[in-house]
Amino acid sequence: MSVPRLLHLSDLETIYDDPRRLARLAGAVDAARDDRTIVVGTGDTTALGALAFERGEGRAVARPFYEHVAPDADTLGNHEFDLGVDGALEWATTTPGAHLVANAAGDDRWNGIEPSTVVTCAGQRIGLIGIVHPETCELSGLDLDVEFTDPVQAVRMAVDRLGERDPDWLVVCSHAGPIDREIAAGTDVDVILGGHDHDEVCERVDGTLLARTEGGQAGTFQLVELDDRPGVTTRSIDDAQPVESVETTYRDLTAACGLTDELGRLAEPLDHPATVTLVADAYRTRGEADVGLVAAASVRSGLPATVTRGDVIGVVPFESRLHVHRLSGESLQAIAARCADSSSAIHGGLATAGLTAEYDAVPLVADEPIDPTATYRLGCMSYLTVVGAVPELDRDTLVESRGPQHEHVLAAVEDAVDDAHEYDR
Structure with a gap:
């Protein structure tokens, strides 16, 4: 039976x-x-x-x-x-x-x-x-x-x-x-x-x-x-x-949105960890910040070598904005400790650009130890501000909102495509 x-x-x-x-x-x-x-x-x-x-x-x-x-x-x-x-x-x-x-x-x-x-x-x-x-x-x-x-x-x-x-x-x-x-x-x-x-x-x-x-x-x-x-x-x-x-239904839908439009070719495909780093760096550079921060789980996939607009938006398909925070060195040290602590694993773990945070090591920004008396700028997805996943980031530390975050990631990929093209030449 x-x-x-x-x-x-x-x-x-x-x-x-x-x-x-x-x-x-x-x-x-x-x-x-x-x-x-x-x-x-x-x-x-x-x-x-x-x-x-x-x-x-x-x-x-x-x-x-x-x-x-x-x-x-x-x-x-x-x-x-x-x-x-x-x-x-x-x-x-x-x-x-x-x-x-x-x-x-x-x-x-x-x-x-x-x-x-x-x-x-x-x-x-x-x-x-x-x-x-x-x-x-x-x-x-x-x-x-x-x-x-x-x-x-x-x-x-x-x-x-x-x-x-x-x-x-x-x-x-x-x-x-x-x-x-x-x-x-x-x-x-x-x-x-x-x-x-x-x-x-x-x-x-x-x-x-x-x-x-x-x-x-x-x-x-x-x-x-x-x-x-x-x-x-x-x-x-x-x-x-x-x-x-x-x-057929979904091919027609994606083409109608311009998602199949090619942006160009990267030097090589990016796996998920490399794409997480790219997103964090986009938040850093496009936010004119010292540090970029992203929850790894918010980055949904890697990127192929030949990349389309849909590939990039699909990596961070959220209506969040790029938030820039001004933090004390002491607060940034706390964030660094949170990033280095694998047991916390907020939303799949926190990834950074511009900040080196490793367990049982001195955290560095631009290869220098964090100065607890200085101030630093940090760029991140507004979701982290709203949900309180990182206690050091709140409305009081927020100094700028720089528009839809996915547009900044698109710009970063377009720059990477241009760099790869120049290298090929």
Whole structure:
């Protein structure tokens, strides 16, 4: 007898900027879907990238793909809230599948959004529960006017309610990153499918299977077999047959926005760490600052050698502005210590340009020790100012806002392309 199977998608984000890879993902879902398989998402399944940034409909540019794959269930990731609660709810109530949220403090806006559902597959009843990251308000940098409650308690309550429907399996669709381990330890569920963090996870905590992909933007998805001991395999989309209609739709959209326009050729492709450094240096030089600072996770990918406008915007596809702060040397020393402390890992860790910060070493600016009595200029994405991720940066230290940050990164790449061209000559 066949057993139920879950196809797990998460954190699609910037894959919408690559029509061929998006079409392969659609093809992979089509190929795997059968009468024993249900498709579930764990948030950030809307578009986050150059295409969403440039198009008037923003995150909703994901709709054609989403309607093609038609998930059976999903939850809401923090990026679903980038346009506010109303934007997230509009998405959740007008796209296929049940969008589940068990840990939102209730008000009338959430009518129609259920905490859980039961789907019958291969003759078995699968109870699905949705969890939003409890720090979504802080992560968004917006005044969302909503409260997300403790995931562990929310799952317990949802499990109790589902008991009346006698499910064979209890599965949590979570966009809470490492909090999944707390949910596993504090509840009695069979499987937790996770999102938010982009590192692959396949482990058991107190008998509960935890599964997380690197994200659809990395070209992966997971298949979970619900048998006596549920197991997970991670699959690549690389060999999947692309869906022509999906590819055509998104090629037309990217071309119409000018995202396929070539800027030129870099001396070599840049991997993610090198691109993080390029962004930090763009904030430094374009902000006429001593130091550039960026959260590594805010830089979404590397850059190819032949670079387009879409490639660059997709690296930092945010409406943040370039903020310039004036800091005391003492405050900059504190930031340097934060950068050198890998255990803090704010938003994937903080990267710098113009500042050398290493564990158990004297921090340097322009190869000189920081003078605690001097003042320094620091350029960064306004997101760091707004969300309070770096306590030393606030409205009191802010001295300039220099326009959209992505324009400064574009200018830095254009300069790098010109330099590479001059070198070739």
